[in-house]
Amino acid sequence: MDVATEATRSFQGLSTELTARVPQLLEAMRSVGTGLELHTTLDRITKTAAELADATYAALGVIDSTGEGLADFITYGVSEEEHERIGALPSGRHGLLGALIHQPAPVVLADLSADPRACGFPPGHPPMRGFLGVPIRVEGEIFGNLYLTEKRGGGEFSVADLHMVKILATEAGIAIGNARVHEEGLQRARWIDGSVAVTTALLSGSDAEDALSVVAEQARRLAVSAAGIVLLPDKEGGLEMVAVSADDPAGLLGTVMPPGSPVVSQLLAGEPVFVDDCATDPRMVTEAAPRFGPSMLLPLKSGDRVLGTLATPRRRGARKFTAAERRLAGQFAAQAALALVLAEAQQNRERLAVLEDRDRIARDLHDLVIQRLFATGLVLESAQRKAVVPEVRTKVGQAVDELDVTIQEIRTAIFALQQGPGEAPAGLRTRVLREIGTAAVPLGFQPSATFVGPVDAKVGERTGKNLVAALREALSNAFRHARATRIEVVVDATVTLPDGREAVRLTVADDGVGIPEGGRRSGLRNLAKRAESLGGSSSYGPGIGTDGGGTRVVWEAPV
Secondary structure, three states: OOHHHHHHHHHHHOOOHOOOOOOOHHHHHHOOOOOOOOOHHHHHHHHHHHHHHOOEEEEEEEOOOOOOOOOOEEEEOOOOOHHHHHHOOOOOOHHHHHHHHOOOOOEEEEOHOOOOOOOOOOOOOOOOOOEEEEEEEEEEEEEEEEEEEEOOOOOOHHHHHHHHHHHHHHHHHHHHHHHHHHHHHHEEEEHHHHHHHHHHOOOOOOOOOHHHHOOOHHHHHHHHEEEEEEEEEOOOEEEEEEEEEEOOOEEEEEEEOOOOOHHHHHHHOOOOOOEOOOOOOOOOOOOHHHHHHHHHEEEEOOOOOEEEEEEEOOOOOOOOOHHHHHHHHHHHHHHHHHHHHHHHHHHHHHHHHHHHHHHHHHHHHHHHHHHHHHHHHHHOOOOHHHHHHHHHHHHHHHHHHHHHHHHHHHHHEEEEEEEOOHHHHHHHHHHHHHHHHHHHHHHHHOOOEEEEEOOOOOOOOOHHHHHHHHHHHHHHHHHHOOOOOOOEEEEEEEEEOOOOOOOEEEEEEOOOOOOOOOOOOOHHHHHHHHHHHHEEEEEEOOOOOOOHHEEEEEEEEEE
8 A cells, every 4th residue: 555545545534634734744754755774764754753743752663573672762852861861772571662562553642651551761761641652564564663752732642643643654664664675785785895805804814813803803893883703612612702803802802601601502503692682681691791782693604613603792772683684794604704714724725835845844954964964074073083183183073063063953953843833832942942041131141952852742741841940940050059151951852761751851051160069959959859740850960161060950751
């Protein structure tokens, strides 16, 4: 039924008052049909209805997807100060507003407070008596209700007012339908552009952290939310916030949704979760939840694999997500998950190429460089034995020693090359070098470091932690007591204990003054206790100074 037919039927048999107001009604209908932006259209409908019926206040309640409450509530005539005093907008689940949702029919009341369905006003709400309510239908379905209160001059809303507003509501339904189609088209285009931007960014070679940040930023922008958050499964089975895009990210990054939460179970099963108000929903148990209102939590799912979750919470009091926004966000999350999988595969291929190149370099160093150096050392040792001049023999011997050190350093480099790129930063070798670098400042010189065998791959975490602590103790003793000018550190992962167990040996040797008779040995006892707690041992002896001067500490434990 078109608007003209509805208007004609409504006018039949009515007073001349209504007929006289037809130009005003037509102007109101023209105003309502202007523009295609949805929220602007809703604002315009609310204002136009108030002016048409000469009402002080007007509101338009948009029914949520469940059909049980309000997803949005647009007002006219209520000032910002009054809004602040009233607080949260009505949910539409109780009172007269709730009744009109379940029984969508026109209502005119002389005093709404006397109606048995009314549940009163919150503190700070302006007084209202006269009431007129009309449902708005879009394509045959109830979209919401138009509410008018307080006829100007203190009178009641008339039958003419009711008919005028009913006709306006019909035109409003058409305008809302057009605006909704237009807005959904724009939203769809924005989400598609966002998906393309995410895919392009992820496949451009960004690392994992940057990739997740791109997803969070784009999701926040497209959903018009207060934050965009990417959560990944942690070791305990919960979901940890690993990438956050927000004006105030404090307290979000690193927050964990516990594994016992029903929300986590649902998300890890690949099902989305939609929350009307994070602050009051009992399922939202994190400390950050009270900061937010409506939220979408969408699984980042590719095939049967759930990579994590994308969350787009809005601020408290913001409008809920529409069905169209939920659908588009779900499609974006699926596209983002696919892009993450493709980016991961691309990075794995690049990482494999790097590892293959490192293996080739390690083989070349071992098969060519070390062999040539070893052969050169043998030639020099032969020449040393045949040398007649003592000074020449000494110099050749020093050169042979330097070649041995060089060969050992190259072997250390080979083992480092054979570690995966992700393993080296957390490996024992890196922690030992960091400890030596720290000690170089008070010592005034850089101790040398030599690694024998696959230190990172072979030594366990517990033994590695104790070895680093033992190294710290030994270097501290050398700084405080030895007055050394040279310190050599060796970590050997090829050692076997007398009982046949594989072990790692730490040797710290200096050229200082040595351990005086009767001197304090508390540091040495600490080293011994640490080694014995692991089933190893610690000992000390002559160092690397002239005639065995200085101290050599040997600490070893099972790997």
